[in-house]
Amino acid sequence: MPTDLPIPSANASLPPAGEIGSETPVTDQTDLLGLTAAELGAWLSERGQPAYRARQLAGAIYHTLTSDFAAMSTLPAALRERLAHEARITGPTVRAEVISKDVRTRKLLLELSDGRLIETVLMLYPASAEGRARATVCVSTQVGCAYGCTFCATGQMGFERHLTAGEIVAQVLRFARDLRAHPWQAPDGQTLDHVTNLVFMGMGEPLHNYDNTLKALRILNMPEGLHIGARHMTVSTVGLVPGIRRLAEEDLQVNLAISLHAPNDELRLRTMPVTRKYPIADVLAACQAYVARTNRQVTFEYVLLAGVNDAPEHARELAALLAPLAHLGHVNLIPVNATAANYRPPSGEAIRLFRDILRAGGVSNSVRAERGDDIAAACGQLRTRVTQARGNAQSVGKKQAAHEAQQAQKAGGE
Numbered sequence: 001m002p003t004d005l006p007i008p009s010a011n012a013s014l015p016p017a018g019e020i021g022s023e024t025p026v027t028d029q030t031d032l033l034g035l036t037a038a039e040l041g042a043w044l045s046e047r048g049q050p051a052y053r054a055r056q057l058a059g060a061i062y063h064t065l066t067s068d069f070a071a072m073s074t075l076p077a078a079l080r081e082r083l084a085h086e087a088r089i090t091g092p093t094v095r096a097e098v099i100s101k102d103v104r105t106r107k108l109l110l111e112l113s114d115g116r117l118i119e120t121v122l123m124l125y126p127a128s129a130e131g132r133a134r135a136t137v138c139v140s141t142q143v144g145c146a147y148g149c150t151f152c153a154t155g156q157m158g159f160e161r162h163l164t165a166g167e168i169v170a171q172v173l174r175f176a177r178d179l180r181a182h183p184w185q186a187p188d189g190q191t192l193d194h195v196t197n198l199v200f201m202g203m204g205e206p207l208h209n210y211d212n213t214l215k216a217l218r219i220l221n222m223p224e225g226l227h228i229g230a231r232h233m234t235v236s237t238v239g240l241v242p243g244i245r246r247l248a249e250e251d252l253q254v255n256l257a258i259s260l261h262a263p264n265d266e267l268r269l270r271t272m273p274v275t276r277k278y279p280i281a282d283v284l285a286a287c288q289a290y291v292a293r294t295n296r297q298v299t300f301e302y303v304l305l306a307g308v309n310d311a312p313e314h315a316r317e318l319a320a321l322l323a324p325l326a327h328l329g330h331v332n333l334i335p336v337n338a339t340a341a342n343y344r345p346p347s348g349e350a351i352r353l354f355r356d357i358l359r360a361g362g363v364s365n366s367v368r369a370e371r372g373d374d375i376a377a378a379c380g381q382l383r384t385r386v387t388q389a390r391g392n393a394q395s396v397g398k399k400q401a402a403h404e405a406q407q408a409q410k411a412g413g414e
């Protein structure tokens with residue numbers, strides 16, 4: 001059960017019940033990527049296998065990074081054959097791949113088993129004062145999104161369906177294999193051959209798909225799997241209060257990022273319809289509870305939209321709002337991606353002024369370096385472009401087919 005009901009906006013259309021493909025696809029084979037270590041053990045035990053086989057199988061999937069059962073030489077031949085019939089480790093198919101000019105941002109457009117498209121991004125960060133070099137994967141948790149934030153390409157698609165835990169894990173595994181095959185040489189000489197960090201900031205609202213997101217977090221965190229530390233994972237939300245409170249009660253110390261994007265409800269409502277259900281005050285109260293319970297900090301994301309929320313008075317209001325909660329976390333200022341429809345990023349001077357006002361007001365902040373403008377890295381943009389291109393191709397194809405049918409009819413009539 002999701003923790004919360006979606007707040008469909010005027011732009012966010014839910015698919016009609018029963019529409020083909022609107023549900024998560026069901027197959028007879030078990031998706032092993034959607035199983036925790038305990039579930040993997042139970043699944044094998046039901047098939048008469050000893051307990052240690054779960055470790056061997058998890059090792060083949062997550063350490064050797066094999067997806068071919070036949071190549072899992074640590075398993076007996078009979079079990080490999082049975083796995084090939086009853087289980088799968090298949091990831092989605094790569095439909096497009098784009099790499100930024102600096103080669104540090106790679107975005108994949110992935111096609112799921114039901115033909116739906118999602119995006120996943122790998123971002124490579126050199127070592128900095130904050131720490132070692134990182135290979136961060138930004139995962140999607142839904143196809144489309146019900147929340148309709150006006151600056152977000154995914155929000156304009158409407159909600160299609162939740163991703164399964166296995167489909168979320170598969171996105172990370174895809175880049176884990178790539179990094180193993182082609183390690184990144186960071187400028188400081190460090191070699192990165194594995195995924196170090198995860199952000200749940202791709203397509204969809206993770207807390208709307210609570211159960212599958214949580215399960216994926218646990219699978220990605222388990223020692224038998226990729227063993228990515230919870231403190232290296234960040235779940236981003238528009239502020240679904242019940243989901244934040246529920247996450248605080250899990251025994252996982254993941255970081256929380258709140259998409260705030262405005263200093264007051266009235267302005268926030270203009271770009272984020274969810275504000276109607278969860279006003280800023282309720283979201284901040286849930287954040288306080290999260291920090292008190294988990295001892296983790298919260299990041300407040302603030303996308304800077306020129307002429308909308310980037311004025312000095314907005315910065316002053318934001319500082320006044322967050323200064324009493326300064327111990328909670330940090331503000332990430334994100335100039336909107338230059339390729340976003342209908343919005344443009346503020347000037348460098350406006351960004352500096354905004355930062356300075358926040359800092360003077362006692363609110364720690366940084367400007368997140370824009371990444372991948374040249375590859376449409378903002379959430380949903382690549383899928384939108386490809387889908388539009390497909391639509392155009394289809395309509396050209398349909399016109400062509402109609403023309404040919406007309407010609408054939410004419411020829412038949414003659």
Ligand code: SF4
Pocket residue numbers: 145146147148149152153154155156202203204205238259379
């Ligand atoms: S910003 Fe996040 S919650 Fe808002 S529409 Fe985009 S994907 Fe959905």
